[in-house]
Amino acid sequence: MTSLMLNNEDDELESRMALTAAVMADKSRSRMLCALMDGRAWTATELSAVADVSASTASAHLARLCEQRFVIALAQGRHRYFRLAGTDIAELLERLMGVAWAVPPPRKISTPPGLRHARTCYDHLAGEVAVMLFDTLVSRQWLTADGETLTDSGQEKLAGMGIVFPSGVSRRKFSCGCLDWSERRYHPGGVLGATLLTWFIGQRWIKTEVGSRRVTFTPLGIRKLQTEFGIKAAR
Numbered sequence: 001m002t003s004l005m006l007n008n009e010d011d012e013l014e015s016r017m018a019l020t021a022a023v024m025a026d027k028s029r030s031r032m033l034c035a036l037m038d039g040r041a042w043t044a045t046e047l048s049a050v051a052d053v054s055a056s057t058a059s060a061h062l063a064r065l066c067e068q069r070f071v072i073a074l075a076q077g078r079h080r081y082f083r084l085a086g087t088d089i090a091e092l093l094e095r096l097m098g099v100a101w102a103v104p105p106p107r108k109i110s111t112p113p114g115l116r117h118a119r120t121c122y123d124h125l126a127g128e129v130a131v132m133l134f135d136t137l138v139s140r141q142w143l144t145a146d147g148e149t150l151t152d153s154g155q156e157k158l159a160g161m162g163i164v165f166p167s168g169v170s171r172r173k174f175s176c177g178c179l180d181w182s183e184r185r186y187h188p189g190g191v192l193g194a195t196l197l198t199w200f201i202g203q204r205w206i207k208t209e210v211g212s213r214r215v216t217f218t219p220l221g222i223r224k225l226q227t228e229f230g231i232k233a234a235r
Contacts, residue, residue, distance in 0.1 A: 023068045024096065028053050029061050033070065033084070033093055038213045039122050041074055041081035046211075087172055090122030091189065097181030112214075116182045118206070118233070119213040124178070124193030125200070129217070131183045132231045133196070147177025147186050161228065163199050165191060 024030055028051040035050045036042060042050075048058030062082055065071040070089055074081045084090050118127040125133070137143035142154025150158075165174075170191060178189030188196060200206045205221030217225065217233045225231040 020068060023064060023070055024093075026061070028057070029065060032058075032061060032065065036071065036082070036084045037090060037093060037122055038120055038208075038211075039083075039090075040210075041083040043079065043081055047082065084122065087122065087194075091178065094121050094126070094181060095179055098179040098184060100181070114214045114216075118215045118217065120197065120208065120215060121178060121180075121187070121189075121193075121213075123197060124187070124189055125197045125206075125215070126178070126180050126182075126187050128183060129225070129231060129233050130187035130193075131180050131185045133229060134177065134186050134188050136229045136231060137188065143175065143188070143192075147188065148173075148175060150175050150192060163195060165195050 024033065031051040032042075032047045035047060044058050044062055045055065047062065048055050051058060051061070053061070062071060062073075066073055066082075069085050071082050072085045074083065084093075116127055118125065118129045120126065121130075124130075134143070134147065137154065138145050138147075140154075140157075141151060142157055143150055173190040175188065175192040176190040177186035178193065179185070180187045187193065200221065201208065203221075203224070204218055205224055206215045206217050208215050222233045225233050
């Protein structure tokens with residue numbers, strides 16, 4: 001009886017895994033999910049344009065994504081917006097991108113230079129600059145090599161810069177090394193990565209672009225990255 005129950009549980013898990021994978025197996029839905037990685041809420045019309053499908057087809061895809069809890073719908077007046085269901089989905093997608101690029105034979109990275117240099121990964125910074133930031137935090141012993149722990153020294157130094165982390169209990173990891181899919185190395189993830197991106201925007205070090213994951217460092221941001229973190233960001 002116990003063996004039968006375990007087999008049923010295994011079957012259920014395997015069925016759910018297959019169903020989850022099938023959600024991402026469609027190219028149009030993958031395009032929508034990648035677009036939503038910019039952290040904003042998008043309309044169905046905008047997502048249909050991204051996926052290059054009709055409005056009715058986009059609605060069917062979005063219903064599937066909502067059903068499987070990849071995406072949530074937000075109502076505002078007469079309009080409905082869609083966004084990723086949470087950071088766990090964003091982290092899953094980012095890791096999947098890394099796996100996709102790592103599949104042999106090695107493929108030439110064709111990421112547009114601007115995106116590869118600096119972009120958003122849902123609610124934190126990704127790309128070359130973010131990878132350099134991770135390496136700097138580790139080399140200064142502000143962050144452990146696995147990206148899991150901000151050291152006492154790191155907390156003190158970041159606090160001295162005015163970087164304040166949210167208080168309260170969160171199910172999300174405070175810090176983690178998030179595998180960058182274009183660089184195939186870690187950038188800061190978790191609450192730490194999200195707080196740094198928010199702080200960079202608040203300090204006007206970077207500018208985001210509507211409809212794009214690309215971010216641009218301002219002249220002030222370029223100077224401050226150099227003086228505060230020893231990182232050279234391209235103009």
